[in-house]
Amino acid sequence: MIRFIPTPIGNPKDITLRAIEYFQEAELFFCEDTRQSKKFLRLLQERFGMRYPDAEFVSFNEHNGKDRLSQYTQDIATKNIIYLSDAGTPVISDPGQILVEYCQQNGIEYDILPGATAVTTVYAASGFESGKFLFFGFLPHKGKSRGNALSEVMQSQYDIVLYESPHRLQKTLEEIASKDPNRELFLAKELTKKYQKYYKDKASALAEEFKQTEIKGEWAIVIEGKAVEEKTLSLDDIERIDMPPKVKAKLLSQLSNKSVSEWYQELSSRNSR
16 A cells, blocks of 8 residues: 655644554655655654654655666555655655556555645635636746746636746746736745745736845745637628628627618628629
């Protein structure tokens, strides 16, 4: 049995009782970073009296994940295993997906516990009213792929959630502002931690504000979806539509000062030429 257990994104008190119970029973931990996982479990032991597990800790990340599957085939099939990412829900922006797919393909029982994730936390805090959003994780760092991804984000009519590192945040804000300076953004710094802070304003204003701000910590961004442009028909548009003269005359009269009969006579006159 493999259990994918979310770890707090900042405040250790956000761990669940069920997670602590499973930690104590585990025989093997697959960890995005074993040092980080051990440090977190020691903290739970010290603060909340959790029994530190008598288990093996093995790194499992995007670089070695496939090798670990072949190295631990027997253990995966027989042992009580926990998968931990450094923070948040496993499989969301981390290599846990490889392990989920392996379980599905090989009939291995697995479970994913609900818990902390920055995605839904930041969106709930944003206050955007649509209630519909897409998660893009981290944008590509540079080059054409970054430009293409950002263009896709900015064209979406859904709100978009991004993660960003402190040393690229200003660049991202300036790029967004260059495409749409009036687009509404919500930024969250260090979610659930001591120095958590929220910002909400137009892209141009935030890009300018952060030029004067020392940017530290982890960031999540919500970009309000692109407004749907309402299309209106002009007189020329209606006149080009192939439809019965009486129907066309009624439509044209609603967009002008001429009566239906006047338009009908004019259309009939044109058709007779």
